[in-house]
Amino acid sequence: MRIAVEIVRWVAIVAGLGLIFAWLGVYGTSRVPFPERFVFWTTTMVAGAGGFAVVEPVIWGKRFEHIAAVFKIAITAALISIPVTLILVFWLNRAPPNLYYLSMQYGYVLVISLIITSASYLLRTVSEAKSSPESSVNPVAAFLQRLPVKFHTSELYAISSEDHYLRVHTNMGEELILMRLADAVRELQGAEGLRVHRSWWVAKVGVTEEKRIDGRSLLILPNGTEVPVSRSYRSDAKAAGLIR
Numbered sequence: 058m059r060i061a062v063e064i065v066r067w068v069a070i071v072a073g074l075g076l077i078f079a080w081l082g083v084y085g086t087s088r089v090p091f092p093e094r095f096v097f098w099t100t101t102m103v104a105g106a107g108g109f110a111v112v113e114p115v116i117w118g119k120r121f122e123h124i125a126a127v128f129k130i131a132i133t134a135a136l137i138s139i140p141v142t143l144i145l146v147f148w149l150n151r152a153p154p155n156l157y158y159l160s161m162q163y164g165y166v167l168v169i170s171l172i173i174t175s176a177s178y179l180l181r182t183v184s185e186a187k188s189s190p191e192s193s194v195n196p197v198a199a200f201l202q203r204l205p206v207k208f209h210t211s212e213l214y215a216i217s218s219e220d221h222y223l224r225v226h227t228n229m230g231e232e233l234i235l236m237r238l239a240d241a242v243r244e245l246q247g248a249e250g251l252r253v254h255r256s257w258w259v260a261k262v263g264v265t266e267e268k269r270i271d272g273r274s275l276l277i278l279p280n281g282t283e284v285p286v287s288r289s290y291r292s293d294a295k296a297a298g299l300i301r
Contacts, residue, residue, distance in 0.1 A: 064235065071106055075099030084145070101144050105170070108137035109177075110221070114239040119252065119289065130178055134170035142166045181243075196248045197260070200241065204232050213248075214263030214278050216241055218256040226263065226278060253294045254287045267300050274300045 078101075079086070079094035086094045115121075116133050124132075142163045146154050154162075197213050204211075204225060211227035218224075218238040225232050242258055250260035259276055268275040268283065274291070276284040276299060286294050294300045 067106075071102045072099060074102045078102075097144075097148055101141055104140045104144050105137055105173075108140050109133070109174075110237075112136045113177075114237055117239060118255070126178060130171065130174050134167060134174040137174075138163060138166045138170045141170070196245050197250075200244050200248075201227075203234055203236070208232055212262065213250075213260050214280070215257060215259040215282070215284060217284075226280070226282060228279065251290075251293055251297055251299075253290045253299070254285050255289075257284050259284055259299070261297065261299070264299050276300070 075095055075098040078084075078098035079091060082088075082094065086097065089097070112133050116129050116136075121129065142159070145166065146159060146162055198209075201209050201211060201213060204227075208225070208227055208229055211229040214226040214228065216223050216225055216238065219233070221235060221237070222233045223236045223238060223241055225234060238252075238256065238258065242252055245258065248260065249262065250258060252258045253276065259278075263278050264276045264284075265279055266277045268277055274286040274294070276286060276294075278284065286300055291300070
């Protein structure tokens with residue numbers, strides 16, 4: 058049910074923005090029939106949202122954590138502006154566009170993308186401030202509230218990423234939720250656990266042993282699931298005492 062609600066919410070936002078832009082007839086689309094305008098703007102919103110969903114976790118991930126937030130915002134906006142610009146240019150222009158026209162349209166889209174990306178960053182910062190480690194709320198208990206009731210008092214072992222979903226591993230079984238791993242890791246700040254792979258976060262209590270295969274480390278969960286430790290996270294796992 059939670060996954061269905063998240064999907065409906067995402068579709069409603071994209072369709073709502075497409076409807077607003079189509080109704081306003083912005084970007085000179087007022088001369089186009091409304092149904093075609095709606096399809097065009099909804100497709101554009103999907104491209105922008107999809108681009109953000111792909112780019113944002115990478116730019117804000119561990120690999121680029123040393124880069125200042127202002128540059129991350131600029132890079133994210135610059136990348137997601139590419140597919141949106143291409144849709145705008147090739148939908149609205151029947152003749153092949155020249156480099157000057159492409160650059161001009163990209164500049165317009167980039168300004169809007171910068172505003173949206175900055176707003177997203179500010180909202181996330183405010184949200185993180187409200188759920189900072191200073192709060193008395195247990196981050197693991199709060200995270201488990203995302204799962205069905207039977208998991209609310211379970212022991213969290215690990216979280217693994219599967220496309221746009223997360224598989225939550227607990228002592229009471231597993232459950233899929235619609236969420237990005239980067240967002241889950243932020244929610245679990247202050248918990249006794251850490252990210253050990255681009256697709257895995259583990260709780261210290263969820264690791265029973267380390268297995269070595271061909272020089273690679275695997276963390277074993279109580280249910281026998283093997284969690285890989287990637288090279289970029291190896292030093293963190295070693296500092297936490299999870300591997301030798």
